[in-house]
Amino acid sequence: MRDSADWHPTAFRTHTIGQIVNGGADLIGAEVSIAGYAETVRGRGAIAFVMLRDGTGHIQAFLKKDNMDEDTFAAVQSASRESTIQVTGAVAQKRPPKTKEGEPTPPPEYEITVSEANILSAAATPLPVGITDEVNVGLDIRLDNRHLDLRRAHVNAMFQLRSKVLQYGRDHLIGEGFSEMNSPKIIASASEGGTNLFPMMYFDTPAFLSQSPQLYKQLAVLGGLERVFEIGPAFRAEKHDTYRHLNEFISFDIEGAWMNDEDVMGVQERMIHHIWSQVAANDLHLFEAINTYRASQDQDPVTVEIPSLPFPRIPYCEAIEIVKNGGGEIEWGDDIESHHCDIIAAEYPGFHFLPRWPMAMKPFYIYHDESEKGSTGGQLSRGFDLNYGRDEMTSGGQREHRVDVLEQNLRNMDLDPADFTFYTDGFRYGAPPHAGWGLGVARLLMILTGAGNVREVVLFPRDRTRVTP
RNA sequence: GCCCUGAUGGUGUAGUGGCCUAUCAUGCAGCCCUGUCGAGGCUGCGACCCGGGUUCAAAUCCCGGUCGGGGCGCCA
Numbered sequence: 193m194r195d196s197a198d199w200h201p202t203a204f205r206t207h208t209i210g211q212i213v214n215g216g217a218d219l220i221g222a223e224v225s226i227a228g229y230a231e232t233v234r235g236r237g238a239i240a241f242v243m244l245r246d247g248t249g250h251i252q253a254f255l256k257k258d259n260m261d262e263d264t265f266a267a268v269q270s271a272s273r274e275s276t277i278q279v280t281g282a283v284a285q286k287r288p289p290k291t292k293e294g295e296p297t298p299p300p301e302y303e304i305t306v307s308e309a310n311i312l313s314a315a316a317t318p319l320p321v322g323i324t325d326e327v328n329v330g331l332d333i334r335l336d337n338r339h340l341d342l343r344r345a346h347v348n349a350m351f352q353l354r355s356k357v358l359q360y361g362r363d364h365l366i367g368e369g370f371s372e373m374n375s376p377k378i379i380a381s382a383s384e385g386g387t388n389l390f391p392m393m394y395f396d397t398p399a400f401l402s403q404s405p406q407l408y409k410q411l412a413v414l415g416g417l418e419r420v421f422e423i424g425p426a427f428r429a430e431k432h433d434t435y436r437h438l439n440e441f442i443s444f445d446i447e448g449a450w451m452n453d454e455d456v457m458g459v460q461e462r463m464i465h466h467i468w469s470q471v472a473a474n475d476l477h478l479f480e481a482i483n484t485y486r487a488s489q490d491q492d493p494v495t496v497e498i499p500s501l502p503f504p505r506i507p508y509c510e511a512i513e514i515v516k517n518g519g520g521e522i523e524w525g526d527d528i529e530s531h532h533c534d535i536i537a538a539e540y541p542g543f544h545f546l547p548r549w550p551m552a553m554k555p556f557y558i559y560h561d562e563s564e565k566g567s568t569g570g571q572l573s574r575g576f577d578l579n580y581g582r583d584e585m586t587s588g589g590q591r592e593h594r595v596d597v598l599e600q601n602l603r604n605m606d607l608d609p610a611d612f613t614f615y616t617d618g619f620r621y622g623a624p625p626h627a628g629w630g631l632g633v634a635r636l637l638m639i640l641t642g643a644g645n646v647r648e649v650v651l652f653p654r655d656r657t658r659v660t661p
Numbered sequence: 662g663c664c665c666u667g668a669u670g671g672u673g674u675a676g677u678g679g680c681c682u683a684u685c686a687u688g689c690a691g692c693c694c695u696g697u698c699g700a701g702g703c704u705g706c707g708a709c710c711c712g713g714g715u716u717c718a719a720a721u722c723c724c725g726g727u728c729g730g731g732g733c734g735c736c737a
Contacts (some may be wrong), residue, residue, distance in 0.1 A: 234697050234698070235695075319688080333671095432736075434733085635737065
């Protein structure tokens with residue numbers, strides 16, 4: 193249940209259900225009005241029980257035919273599940289349920305003895321997605337009916353957790369001197385070259401949906417904002433079809449001046465540690481619904497294991513050796529693919545950084561130190577990834593702040609520096625060395641909630657075939 | 662883009678050429694009972710993705726389409 197301590201009365205209710213569930217002892221006999229969804233409606237005779245649910249909890253409303261208007265009683269008694277109903281009545285202690293012998297008596301619970309009721313909106317039947325039904329529902333059907341899927345307790349809990357994760361992440365970064373920024377999502381040219389962007393028309397000018405705030409957060413830092421972060425959408429027109437990719441996703445990005453790759457790895461691991469610690473301290477109740485659901489699916493419960501600091505650093509050259517020793521086919525200069533990550537994850541199952549990738553594999557804006565060479569002599573970069581098990585969470589790095597090197601990098605990667613003057617001009621008038629990263633919010637949530645698919649933790653996901661709802 | 666796999670009532674499923682006017686659960690509708698609480702009992706309702714083909718016979722086999730699931734690549 194959500195903490196409802198600061199909820200004010202509204203036009204439709206004097207109390208939240210959570211306030212009565214948690215503070216019922218002090219409210220016994222008081223007349224209250226509440227409103228919610230009818231989760232179950234039981235009883236066909238002279239009495240009826242309606243289990244009402246709002247965003248803060250569940251409570252039983254008890255209706256007696258001779259306590260209220262006859263037509264109203266009949267209407268509520270035959271209301272369909274998930275109809276929204278407002279009731280007014282006195283708070284009372286609920287009669288305890290029958291318990292089997294030997295079972296302890298449950299703690300006191302409260303109910304509303306209804307004197308007035310109002311069906312605000314009747315739900316059509318049957319429901320396309322059962323809210324409390326035991327049957328499984330496929331993800332595709334759920335996403336088509338996300339408005340109902342979201343009423344299910346464990347789904348609701350995951351999205352409350354999502355909000356918490358963003359809140360704690362923000363809190364942490366603000367505490368480290370970062371300020372929040374917003375970059376444009378309509379851009380004239382590719383942020384990082386090469387990759388597939390969604391084209392669009394900006395009035396009469398061809399434009400694209402932004403693939404990353406990368407270049408803009410750098411410009412903000414070059415402009416003297418020192419430390420910035422952004423939580424915003426990124427769009428990629430890649431026809432991938434996996435449990436961890438979407439074509440629109442929320443990226444958690446930071447960029448900081450006077451920092452290198454190691455510095456921003458520190459920011460990241462402290463932030464993740466803070467998020468996990470805060471969730472463990474404040475939000476474990478949200479896992480009850482998730483784990484109840486998981487138990488019904490014969491899945492192990494998820495637990496919040498606060499990762500210890502520092503996260504392991506496995507430089508690229510070392511990662512290649514681990515993969516080779518684990519029987520993987522890989523050479524220096526190859527990308528570390530998912531099946532390679534499986535080998536590394538066997539040794540490092542949790543969070544681990546993979547720093548110092550070959551420069552040839554990194555974007556033009558990543559910094560390299562000419563003296564840093566790999567085991568076969570190739571140029572290393574200050575780019576890094578953060579993985580959790582086999583899954584990539586983050587990529588980041590120290591940025592190239594030397595404009596001549598930046599332009600050479602562009603040419604080396606077959607990009608035309610003339611297309612990037614809006615960006616490179618930012619480096620011509622004194623540029624601080626800086627670094628940053630971008631983190632996939634949904635991927636982080638997959639870990640925390642135990643979701644097996646990013647679509648679980650994104651309200652209205654956009655994938656290769658889904659543009660609605 | 663590639664490989665594999667699937668589509669049966671509202672939902673989740675059983676069903677591998679004739680035992681199918683299709684199983685079970687959930688749901689929905691109605692009745693009975695009931696301070697119920699995963700309520701219970703009874704009765705009823707509701708489905709083979711679309712288009713071709715093979716066959717005496719197709720939910721079942723073949724082809725095409727659409728949509729889904731898993732994996733790869735790429736990434737966050």
